[in-house]
Amino acid sequence: MQITFYKYQGAGNDFVLIDNRNNELKSLDKQTVATLCDRRFGIGGDGLMLLENEAGYDFKMVYYNADGNEGSMCGNGGRCIVAFAKHLGVITDTTKFLATDGTHHAKISAEGNWVSLQMIDVDTINRDGEAYVLNTGSPHYVKLTSDLDVKDVYNDGYAIRNNATYKANGINVNFVEPVRDEEGFFVRTFERGVENETYACGTGVTAVALAMAKHNEQFGSISTPIKVLGGNLNIRFNYDGEKFNNIFLEGPAELVFQGDISVDV
Missing domain, CATH: 3.10.310.10 (Diaminopimelate Epimerase; Chain A, domain 1)
Known part of the structure; x- marks a missing residue:
């Protein structure tokens, strides 16, 4: 199938983003993700994200590493998907979204290019x-x-x-x-x-x-x-x-x- 993708970068950390609110992409296999993230044979990126609907949240962030495996939380990816959500009109200046490590809150500038993302609390080093x-x-x-x-x-x-x-x-x-x-x-x-x-x-x-x-x-x-x-x-x-x-x-x-x-x- 033909899909529309968006390439974002946050301080040089770059990602392929796809609007999957209609759930057309019911699953992405490891090889497909790895190929899309490949810098020679695909779009190129450090990871790939799907923006999906999630009850009680503005959206859900589904993150894949460049090797095709589903990944843990990605901070710059989280900031980029917030900018993507604003670009799509899903949010305006603030948001609450769900990621693999739980709920995240964020603020984005009016211009849509600067994001402040709340991370999880840490009590163990x-x-x-x-x-x-x-x-x-x-x-x-x-x-x-x-x-x-x-x-x-x-x-x-x-x-x-x-x-x-x-x-x-x-x-x-x-x-x-x-x-x-x-x-x-x-x-x-x-x-x-x-x-x-x-x-x-x-x-x-x-x-x-x-x-x-x-x-x-x-x-x-x-x-x-x-x-x-x-x-x-x-x-x-x-x-x-x-x-x-x-x-x-x-x-x-x-x-x-x-x-x-x-x-x-």
Whole structure:
């Protein structure tokens, strides 16, 4: 069948989005999703999302990783689908939608290109040696490093994601370095499901901001700017020393192009 798709990006994290409110796509197999996300043989993207109807919500977000498997929560994907919902006229400036990790609230600018997305609360951060491990809707490994601009993120991230501890379920690997002479951090991420470095990772930069607050013993209302390969994001949250709440991931979300493509369903 012929479907209309939309390509969005949020700080370089790019996605294929499809309006499935009419439920025409009753199922998408792994190979179809992987082909649509392929940068040589398909549209190209770090993931694919379906926007669907859901009782009690403005919409439901169904997320697939680029490898074709249904994924856990994607922060930048969540921001992009909010922008998509505004483009479709489903929402105006605020929304409540359902994702795989539960209910999310978000606000979007009048221009439709800046989204503030509430993330799930976090009350557990574990250690793996010097690294921090936590779940912000997806599991993340956060490690401070140096000379991050020249780090071999693919090979170093691949090794951690596939070690004995994480190989079975996978984990997203974030390397972080304080920005010199500025507030905030520079982050590069190896993402499971993409199995490569991406230009940004929303749940990843959220995990970094929380882990660094714990690492630096910061408490109260915190706002943490993050630089990624694809641009700039901001995470604001409250931390009382035990629990992180009122967590918001903020940044750009923009329509790149739209088109039609044939898929086998």
